[in-house]
Amino acid sequence: DQQVKQNSPSLSVQEGRISILNCDYTNSMFDYFLxxxxxxxxxxxxxxxxxSIKDKNxxxxxxxxxxxxxxxxxxxIVPSQPGDSAVYFCAASGPDNAGNMxxxxxxxxxxxxx
Amino acid sequence: NAGVTxxxxxxxxxxxxxxxxxxAQDMNHEYMSWYRQDPGMGLRLIHxxxxxxxxxxxxxxxxxxxxxxxxEDFPLRLLSAAPSQTSVYFCASGSDFRxxxxxxxxxxxxxxx
Numbered sequence: 373d374q375q376v377k378q379n380s381p382s383l384s385v386q387e388g389r390i391s392i393l394n395c396d397y398t399n400s401m402f403d404y405f406l407x408x409x410x411x412x413x414x415x416x417x418x419x420x421x422x423x424s425i426k427d428k429n430x431x432x433x434x435x436x437x438x439x440x441x442x443x444x445x446x447x448x449i450v451p452s453q454p455g456d457s458a459v460y461f462c463a464a465s466g467p468d469n470a471g472n473m474x475x476x477x478x479x480x481x482x483x484x485x486x
Numbered sequence: 487n488a489g490v491t492x493x494x495x496x497x498x499x500x501x502x503x504x505x506x507x508x509x510a511q512d513m514n515h516e517y518m519s520w521y522r523q524d525p526g527m528g529l530r531l532i533h534x535x536x537x538x539x540x541x542x543x544x545x546x547x548x549x550x551x552x553x554x555x556x557x558e559d560f561p562l563r564l565l566s567a568a569p570s571q572t573s574v575y576f577c578a579s580g581s582d583f584r585x586x587x588x589x590x591x592x593x594x595x596x597x598x599x
Binding site: 376381404413414416418421463473474475476477478479 | 490521526527528529530534545576578583585587589590591592593
């Protein structure tokens with residue numbers, strides 16, 4: 373049973389528009405959430421994170437929103453650029469996770485068209 | 487400036503063979519972990535270590551062994567390869583995974599025939 377789910381396997385947006393990637397989780401003990409970006413033939417790289425004590429965190433073009441009551445988080449990319457085309461993974465961690473390790477969602481492939 | 491180095495990048499094995507995937511980091515990180523990535527499944531934790539001499543199981547540990555004799559190295563051993571272990575394997579290290587300080591290697595693509 374996946375505790376972190378990304379229900380959209382892919383997303384296509386036009387350059388300059390907003391990209392919204394969604395993630396749902398089931399474990400109410402999760403208290404830290406992260407987004408990773410992955411290009412082909414490379415390892416994932418950290419993008420942005422949010423603690424459960426916040427509902428929004430912003431870093432340049434990237435903003436993560438957390439809705440604890442809905443157990444939902446989203447990543448907004450504004451404006452989207454062709455270089456943002458990659459697979460995005462959300463991940464979660466909590467005090468009951470093994471060694472504070474991360475639980476990942478299945479990923480969403482974002483394609484930004486020029 | 488190597489970061490996390492995984493070898494080999496590609497490997498093809500026959501069912502029943504054993505092999506070791508190597509992982510080395512030069513950042514003096516205490517935390518290291520192994521994940522496998524399968525289509526639609528994201529990254530699933532196989533084993534992890536919170537320091538030299540300390541290892542523990544993750545979500546999918548069966549068929550794999552690890553050891554951590556030094557801070558730098560964290561090899562993953564496949565005891566008797568099975569087709570279900572065909573996957574891309576990622577090693578990661580970090581000082582605190584919860585804050586995003588986890589650094590990943592570029593992966594090992596493993597095919598079991």
